[in-house]
Amino acid sequence: MSTFKTTHELPVRPLRRTEYEALGRQGAFEDEKVELLDGQIVYAADEGPPHAAVCSRLNRILIEALPADEAQVRVGNPFAMSDVSEPEPDFLVAPPDVRNYRGGHPQNASLVIEVSHTSRARDLGPKARLYAEAGVTDYWVVDVAHDQVIVHRDPAGDVFASVTRHREDVVRALHHPQVEVDVRDLLR
Numbered sequence: 001m002s003t004f005k006t007t008h009e010l011p012v013r014p015l016r017r018t019e020y021e022a023l024g025r026q027g028a029f030e031d032e033k034v035e036l037l038d039g040q041i042v043y044a045a046d047e048g049p050p051h052a053a054v055c056s057r058l059n060r061i062l063i064e065a066l067p068a069d070e071a072q073v074r075v076g077n078p079f080a081m082s083d084v085s086e087p088e089p090d091f092l093v094a095p096p097d098v099r100n101y102r103g104g105h106p107q108n109a110s111l112v113i114e115v116s117h118t119s120r121a122r123d124l125g126p127k128a129r130l131y132a133e134a135g136v137t138d139y140w141v142v143d144v145a146h147d148q149v150i151v152h153r154d155p156a157g158d159v160f161a162s163v164t165r166h167r168e169d170v171v172r173a174l175h176h177p178q179v180e181v182d183v184r185d186l187l188r
Contacts, residue, residue: 014039014084021086037126039084045119050144054115055090057186058142062091065179071110072096079112080105081134087127090115090142093176110175112136117144124150129158138174147187 020036023029033044062073074092086105091113094106112131114123123141131139132155139152139160149171154161166183173179
């Protein structure tokens with residue numbers, strides 16, 4: 001009988017965000033779309049044209065509604081939300097930064113949006129848990145496959161106390177009420 005443990009029985013050391021960023025600067029992930037989730041490097045989903053179409057509409061809505069002195073809209077950029085997680089949400093509304101975050105990625109956000117086509121399980125599962133743990137107060141999953149926007153609010157530990165689904169109404173951002181998204185129009 002073997003005395004060696006299988007890898008799933010061994011303790012695993014999570015990769016820290018600073019280590020992940022250093023690896024990225026050295027070109028370790030060149031030509032790979034990856035993100036750091038809970039200390040693990042994971043591949044980002046290839047979402048396709050429906051995802052891109054919705055992202056284009058959302059980008060216009062957010063940029064037109066949010067003045068630069070009130071918030072910075074970041075598209076597909078890293079969110080340095082914890083020591084072991086640096087996801088790259090489709091949209092992140094961060095506080096304005098006069099240096100445009102040249103010294104580091106945003107560490108808090110007033111709105112995070114993931115547009116989901118093939119990544120639905122990840123966006124509603126592990127990412128929702130991580131965003132709740134980070135205290136994100138307004139997290140939306142635009143579920144392209146099911147024609148709905150799922151709004152997560154009131155983080156409590158690793159879950160959101162409020163989760164609502166919207167198919168035909170207008171959704172407003174919690175901290176930026178001028179951001180209005182007509183779900184039917186967005187997902188048409």
